[in-house]
Amino acid sequence: MYASWTVRHKPKTLGEIIGNPQAIADLVSWLRSWEQGIPKKRAALLYGPPGIGKTVTVEALASDWSLELVEKNASDYRTEEAVRTFAGLASQYGTLFGKKRLVLFDELDGLTGREDRGGVGAIIKVVKQARCPIVLIANNAYNPRLSSLRFYCLLIQFKKPNVRSVAKRLRQICQREGIEPEEEALKFIAQRSQGDVRSAINDLQALAQGKQQLTYEDVSWLAYRDRKDAIFNVLRLIFYSKSCDAAKSAVDMADVDHNMLFEWIYENMPYHLRDLEDLARAMESLATADLYRSRIRQTRNWKLTRYVVDFMTAGVAVAREKTEPAGFVPLRFPERIKTLSRTKKERQTKSKIGWKIKRRCHISAAEAITEFLPYLRVIFENNAGMASGIAKWLELDDAMVEYLAGTKKQAKAIVKAD
Amino acid sequence: MWVEKYRPRSLKSMVNQKDIVERLKSFAEARNIPHCIFAGPPGTGKTTAALCLAHDLYGEAYREHLMELNASDERGINVVRQTVKTFARVRTLGEIPFKILILDEADNMTSDAQQALRRTMERFTGTCRLILIANYSGKIIEPIQSRCAPFRFTYLPREDQDAYLRHISESEKVQLEAEGLNAIYEVCGGDLRRAINTLQAAASLGKPISNEIVYSVIGRANPLDVREMIQLAMNGNFIGARDKLREMIVKYGVAGSDIIRQIHRELFRMRDIPELWKVKLADAVGEIDYRLISGADEEVQLSALLARFIEAGITMRRSG
Numbered sequence: 001m002y003a004s005w006t007v008r009h010k011p012k013t014l015g016e017i018i019g020n021p022q023a024i025a026d027l028v029s030w031l032r033s034w035e036q037g038i039p040k041k042r043a044a045l046l047y048g049p050p051g052i053g054k055t056v057t058v059e060a061l062a063s064d065w066s067l068e069l070v071e072k073n074a075s076d077y078r079t080e081e082a083v084r085t086f087a088g089l090a091s092q093y094g095t096l097f098g099k100k101r102l103v104l105f106d107e108l109d110g111l112t113g114r115e116d117r118g119g120v121g122a123i124i125k126v127v128k129q130a131r132c133p134i135v136l137i138a139n140n141a142y143n144p145r146l147s148s149l150r151f152y153c154l155l156i157q158f159k160k161p162n163v164r165s166v167a168k169r170l171r172q173i174c175q176r177e178g179i180e181p182e183e184e185a186l187k188f189i190a191q192r193s194q195g196d197v198r199s200a201i202n203d204l205q206a207l208a209q210g211k212q213q214l215t216y217e218d219v220s221w222l223a224y225r226d227r228k229d230a231i232f233n234v235l236r237l238i239f240y241s242k243s244c245d246a247a248k249s250a251v252d253m254a255d256v257d258h259n260m261l262f263e264w265i266y267e268n269m270p271y272h273l274r275d276l277e278d279l280a281r282a283m284e285s286l287a288t289a290d291l292y293r294s295r296i297r298q299t300r301n302w303k304l305t306r307y308v309v310d311f312m313t314a315g316v317a318v319a320r321e322k323t324e325p326a327g328f329v330p331l332r333f334p335e336r337i338k339t340l341s342r343t344k345k346e347r348q349t350k351s352k353i354g355w356k357i358k359r360r361c362h363i364s365a366a367e368a369i370t371e372f373l374p375y376l377r378v379i380f381e382n383n384a385g386m387a388s389g390i391a392k393w394l395e396l397d398d399a400m401v402e403y404l405a406g407t408k409k410q411a412k413a414i415v416k417a418d
Numbered sequence: 419m420w421v422e423k424y425r426p427r428s429l430k431s432m433v434n435q436k437d438i439v440e441r442l443k444s445f446a447e448a449r450n451i452p453h454c455i456f457a458g459p460p461g462t463g464k465t466t467a468a469l470c471l472a473h474d475l476y477g478e479a480y481r482e483h484l485m486e487l488n489a490s491d492e493r494g495i496n497v498v499r500q501t502v503k504t505f506a507r508v509r510t511l512g513e514i515p516f517k518i519l520i521l522d523e524a525d526n527m528t529s530d531a532q533q534a535l536r537r538t539m540e541r542f543t544g545t546c547r548l549i550l551i552a553n554y555s556g557k558i559i560e561p562i563q564s565r566c567a568p569f570r571f572t573y574l575p576r577e578d579q580d581a582y583l584r585h586i587s588e589s590e591k592v593q594l595e596a597e598g599l600n601a602i603y604e605v606c607g608g609d610l611r612r613a614i615n616t617l618q619a620a621a622s623l624g625k626p627i628s629n630e631i632v633y634s635v636i637g638r639a640n641p642l643d644v645r646e647m648i649q650l651a652m653n654g655n656f657i658g659a660r661d662k663l664r665e666m667i668v669k670y671g672v673a674g675s676d677i678i679r680q681i682h683r684e685l686f687r688m689r690d691i692p693e694l695w696k697v698k699l700a701d702a703v704g705e706i707d708y709r710l711i712s713g714a715d716e717e718v719q720l721s722a723l724l725a726r727f728i729e730a731g732i733t734m735r736r737s738g
Contacts (some may be wrong), residue, residue: 266718270656276732279656280725287709287722294713336717339668350671361422362465364488364523369671371460372419375615378638383622390419 005205006198009173014060017053018169018197019161024057026156027135031061031102034133041154043127043134047141048158051198054137057158058104067102101132108138108146120149127152160195163187169197170204174214181214184344188219217338230254231264232331238265238313239272240325247317251309258305262289262312263334271329275322285315349403356394373404380404380414388417420618421611424586429470434578434610435463438569442467446474449514453539453548455524455563457555458571461609467571468520468549475514483510486520489527502538506546517546524550525557532559539565573608582610583617592617593626601632644680648688651724652731659724667717674716678707681723695730702726 011017014024027046033039046054062069105123127134127149138146141155167183167190174181189207193200208214234254241247254261266286273279289311296304350373354365357372380387380401391401391414402411426432429446432439445451451471456464472480485505502519510517521527527535539548539562548566552558555568574582580599587594598620606613619635620627637643643662650659666672682703686696706723710716 266721270660276654276656276728280729283656283722283725287714287719290715290718291709291712293715294709298713335664339664358488358491361419362469362486362522364491366491367460367523370673371611372421372615374638374670375619375635378619378635379622381638383624386618386622393419 004202005173005177005209006201009176009201011053011056011060013064014057017057017060018165020053020057020158023048023156023158026154027057027061030154030156031065031133038131041152042130043136043153044156045136045138045141045146045150045153046156046158047138049160049195050139051193051196051200052158052160053197054158055104055106058102058135058137062102065100067100069102069104071104071106103130103132103134105134105136108136109140109143120145124149124152161197162195163190166190166193166195166197166200170200173201173204174208177208179208179211179214181208182216184216185214185219188216220333220338231256234261235264235268235272235331236325238316239269239320241317244310244314244317247313248309250313258308258312259293260334260337262286262293262308263337265312265316267332267334267336268329269316271332272326273320273323274326275320278320278323282316282319285311285319288315346403349399353394353396353400353403356396356400360394376404377406381406381410384410384413384417387414419615420586420590421614424582424589424614425466426470427473429467429474432463432467432470433582434574435467435571438467438571441569442471443474446471449475451475451518451547453543453550453566455550455552455555455558455566455568456571457552457568459553459573459609461606461611461613462571462573463610464551464571465520465522467569468518468551471549472518472520475518476512483512483514483517484520485517486522489521489523489525489531502535503542506538506542509545516544518549519546520549520551522551523553525552525554529559532562536561536565574610575608576603579603579606579608579610579613583613586614586617587621587627590621592621595626595628597629598627598632601629605632605636644677644684645688647724648681648684648727651727652691652734654728654731656724656728659727660721663717663720663724674710674720675707677716677720678703678710678723682707691730692734695734699726699730 014028017024023046027044030039030041030044046058048054059069061067103126123136136149136153140146141150141157167186170186170189171181174186186204189200189203193203203219204214207218211218231254234250237250237253238247241250251258251261256264269282269286270279273282289308292304292307292311296302296308350369351365353373353376354369357363357368358365361368361372363371376390379390381404387401387405390396396404398411398415401414402408405411405414429439429443454468456467458464469480469484472484476483487501502521505517505519509515521535524532535548536559550558550562550566555563555570580603583599583602584594586592594617602613602616602620606616616632616635617627620631623631623635625631643666647659647662647666650662663677666677667674682700685691685699685703688696691699702723706719709719
């Protein structure tokens with residue numbers, strides 16, 4: 001059954017909500033003050049950017065305190081009349097069934113001038129006479145339209161949660177959905193959402209639903225989802241321009257940095273330049289651009305960047321003599337960027353194994369990787385018994401054994417073999 | 419690992435480098451050694467000789483009098499300043515008044531670090547003797563060389579390597595065929611460490627070790643399949659050749675410098691390239707090699723080299 005994860009995994013109690021401890025504490029203590037009679041400010045205005053849990057906080061609070069939540073949001077009309085019918089509800093604290101009541105006006109930013117004519121004024125009237133707590137929610141409390149209302153409200157600011165807590169929340173959801181996520185992948189989604197938890201969860205669902213694992217590779221596309229068209233056009237400009245200027249102008253169109261653009265060109269070029277001599281020339285030009293990159297690294301002279309740009313754009317463009325512009329060629333995400341992130345963990349494991357070998361075999365860790373690792377791999381893939389002895393002697397951990405064994409199955413056999 | 423299991427413990431059991439071993443034995447008997455440089459190709463017993471020497475000097479507890487440092491893991495001037503000095507300055511207890519510091523891969527040390535070493539060597543000669551181990555003694559600065567007794571290690575002769583491998587396979591009850599032995603020598607050429615590792619990996623397959631087994635192990639361990647990659651490029655399949663290149667670099671972690679060395683070797687072995695073209699392409703290979711040394715991107719540059727092979731293929735086909 002398809003259900004939105006933002007709904008399915010909505011926090012049910014205050015304890016599950018990430019971030020904003022101060023705002024929540026303020027809200028709770030204001031609500032508590034209602035026990036001692038009607039406080040000075042009868043309404044609380046929660047404000048802050050979208051998707052960070054303002055509404056969810058109120059809902060969880062109502063549920064924790066067993067309050068009856070009466071809610072109105074932008075989908076309802078908020079003309080004066082509509083609000084007034086609402087006012088009756090707000091006129092008493094207790095309900096017929098003994099439950100206390102909480103009135104919520106959500107999405108106040110949605111009050112538009114004409115359709116919600118008089119809406120703000122009506123809300124102010126309701127607030128002034130309220131006999132039960134009223135919570136108002138808006139993105140921007142300093143919207144001029146809300147200025148008169150602001151005066152009657154306790155202002156409580158909600159802030160964006162940090163990347164770590166968003167990632168933590170995503171991990172909990174993955175756990176409940178039975179998905180094994182890579183830490184890097186979650187961090188990437190969290191970072192991209194810029195604190196908007198709701199959109200982060202939506203992204204997560206779009207990328208991970210139905211999968212058992214979520215890798216960095218799966219999500220790295222996300223960054224280019226919006227830019228894909230832009231990159232596509234930039235590359236066509238570089239591959240098919242007849243003039244140096246046009247090809248060079250592509251760099252300004254691309255909203256990725258030079259190194260990233262270089263990778264896109266390098267990856268996609270052979271699929272466009274189908275005449276081999278054209279391709280060979282273009283490749284040589286790209287290599288020249290790379291040469292300038294290494295010169296920049298060595299001399300720290302960034303002025304040389306302009307030559308990198310020349311050779312990776314104009315140089316590639318003029319290399320085309322015979323190739324006719326191709327029809328549709330699917331865009332390819334740079335393989336090297338994918339593998340770079342995917343293999344990061346592997347490389348770490350490898351170097352750790354190097355240090356283990358160093359401890360035993362009187363060799364540097366760096367040299368151990370070239371001199372021993374390839375042979376260990378053969379042994380671990382083929383002979384669980386021998387591998388198990390070596391693993392123990394070198395004191396390899398499970399991750400290292402699995403790296404050398406190649407598969408989980410063989411790694412298990414090795415662990416069992418002793 | 420068999421490499422460690424069968425590493426000689428004492429100079430007496432070292433089978434090769436006879437001249438060197440004799441001189442080292444006389445040091446051990448005299449209970450005194452100078453600073454030494456052990457230079458020579460990998461897998462020829464430099465580290466083993468140093469460890470054996472220490473063993474014969476101090477007896478079973480030799481590790482207490484010994485420190486091993488690897489220049490490539492902890493190079494730099496600070497290591498020399500601190501670690502080495504601290505170790506060198508403290509006198510050991512026991513009948514031999516000095517300790518031994520083995521500095522492996524010393525040719526990888528920056529020249530600053532080597533300069534710093536110079537003073538340390540002089541000041542603490544009384545309490546510490548150094549054994550510098552290097553592939554190329556030429557990369558060690560003059561002043562240090564002149565303070566050390568030099569020993570040049572050479573590749574093991576065929577008979578010595580064969581004898582050692584036979585000895586191991588008998589102890590391990592592995593069937594080693596004559597062809598297999600041939601193949602190992604063919605591939606490892608007197609590098610005993612590589613030979614023993616190859617032997618053990620081959621033995622792990624659980625079959626008698628024939629030349630086929632050896633080559634399949636080498637193939638799996640070092641999938642340096644440059645021939646196929648070059649062939650793909652010459653036939654005009656750039657994408658296929660680039661995928662091969664990526665497989666080597668990413669999946670097997672082969673270094674760019676190794677790939678280019680292999681390409682260079684393979685180039686002159688290929689029958690279907692005209693002689694003139696071999697020389698022309700060697701220039702391209704050399705240019706790319708030079709670029710890699712100067713720090714350019716391995717994959718991009720090697721891809722450019724593949725493109726040169728494509729061009730060569732086209733021109734060759736045109737001229738028939």
